[in-house]
Amino acid sequence: MLAEFAPAKVNLYLHVTGRRADGYHLLDSLAVFGPAGDVLALAPAASLTLALEGPFGGALAAEPDNLVLRAARALAAAAGRPAAAGLTLTKHLPVASGIGGGSADAAAALRGLHRLWDLGLDAAALAGIAASLGADIPVCLGRRPMRMGGIGEVLTPAPILPACGLLLANPGLALATPAVFRARQGGFSPPAALPTRWPDGPAMARDLAALRNDLEAPAIALCPPIGTVLAALRSLPGCLLARMSGSGATCFGLFADAAAARAAATRLPAGWWREAGGLYGEAG
Numbered sequence: 001m002l003a004e005f006a007p008a009k010v011n012l013y014l015h016v017t018g019r020r021a022d023g024y025h026l027l028d029s030l031a032v033f034g035p036a037g038d039v040l041a042l043a044p045a046a047s048l049t050l051a052l053e054g055p056f057g058g059a060l061a062a063e064p065d066n067l068v069l070r071a072a073r074a075l076a077a078a079a080g081r082p083a084a085a086g087l088t089l090t091k092h093l094p095v096a097s098g099i100g101g102g103s104a105d106a107a108a109a110l111r112g113l114h115r116l117w118d119l120g121l122d123a124a125a126l127a128g129i130a131a132s133l134g135a136d137i138p139v140c141l142g143r144r145p146m147r148m149g150g151i152g153e154v155l156t157p158a159p160i161l162p163a164c165g166l167l168l169a170n171p172g173l174a175l176a177t178p179a180v181f182r183a184r185q186g187g188f189s190p191p192a193a194l195p196t197r198w199p200d201g202p203a204m205a206r207d208l209a210a211l212r213n214d215l216e217a218p219a220i221a222l223c224p225p226i227g228t229v230l231a232a233l234r235s236l237p238g239c240l241l242a243r244m245s246g247s248g249a250t251c252f253g254l255f256a257d258a259a260a261a262r263a264a265a266t267r268l269p270a271g272w273w274r275e276a277g278g279l280y281g282e283a284g
């Protein structure tokens with residue numbers, strides 16, 4: 001039995017820089033991971049099966065084509081072998097919430113099945129399969145802070161990040177990514193100019209404050225409670241910056257460290273989904 005952790009993806013900023021002829025949008029974004037995630041367990045089996053567990057497993061019960069199964073079939077096809085494995089997805093991340101839960105799960109399936117099936121594909125081949133499944137999946141494969149370009153699949157190094165804390169909050173409302181892109185008005189933003197490193201959380205927050213998430217305004221227009229979540233995060237002691245992630249509705253608060261983020265989480269309404277801690281795979 002193998003297990004793969006599938007941490008939430010958080011877009012610290014997201015500029016929509018253009019639009020391709022096929023309708024997909026060109027992005028410039030800084031993605032980080034944590035502090036919550038799904039877990040995918042994988043075991044040998046005679047056929048491909050998926051069991052759903054966890055607080056948000058039920059929300060996916062009616063999903064006809066779970067991204068985990070699509071990832072398994074795509075990897076098996078690329079490797080020329082049958083797609084056979086027993087998978088159990090424990091869903092802790094809210095569905096359709098801007099933190100790439102489905103993408104993280106698909107990336108976990110690619111990593112885990114690559115090990116379970118002992119495939120030996122190179123990183124570029126895996127990244128190509130990931131990109132064919134969704135714009136957020138390549139960055140989720142690495143689970144490391146990365147700058148996203150292209151439609152999300154062009155990955156370049158992120159600035160060296162300081163230890164910091166993140167608090168994620170969602171009012172319990174799902175938002176479909178295509179609808180948010182469609183609701184966007186106005187022109188495009190230039191790519192950000194970023195330093196090679198940030199010495200501490202406050203310095204990072206100062207630079208990030210000059211940037212934005214271009215999907216925040218259209219998401220608030222479609223889902224006004226996002227504005228309430230942002231205001232609540234901004235009012236918390238120690239919150240350095242509050243912003244929406246991806247296409248929403250999940251928002252994040254940035255804190256100097258994980259302890260400050262955890263302490264602040266307890267002050268948010270108990271009915272909201274709230275998770276706090278440090279960045280995945282980084283100090284803090």
Ligand SMILES: C[C@](O)(CO)[C@H](O)COP(=O)(O)OP(=O)(O)OC[C@H]1O[C@@H](n2ccc(N)nc2=O)[C@H](O)[C@@H]1O
Pocket residue numbers: 011014023024025026027029098100103133134135136137150151152177178181246247
């Ligand atoms: C907004 C982000 O979450 C930022 O990380 C991602 O770009 C979205 O990634 P994703 O959910 O994996 O996106 P996909 O499943 O590939 O695309 C869903 C839909 O979102 C829109 N979409 C997505 C990515 C992109 N760069 N431009 C787009 O316009 C398209 O309408 C597309 O049909």
Ligand SMILES: Nc1ncnc2c1ncn2[C@@H]1O[C@H](COP(=O)(O)OP(=O)(O)OP(=O)(O)O)[C@@H](O)[C@H]1O
Pocket residue numbers: 060063065066067068094095096097098099100101102103105106136175177246247248
């Ligand atoms: N394993 C999965 N987890 C979540 N959603 C899935 C999964 N498989 C398929 N889906 C479908 O994908 C849609 C988008 O879900 P997801 O949770 O990845 O959205 P998101 O967090 O907004 O992603 P992003 O930040 O990449 O836009 C869901 O509405 C659901 O229909």
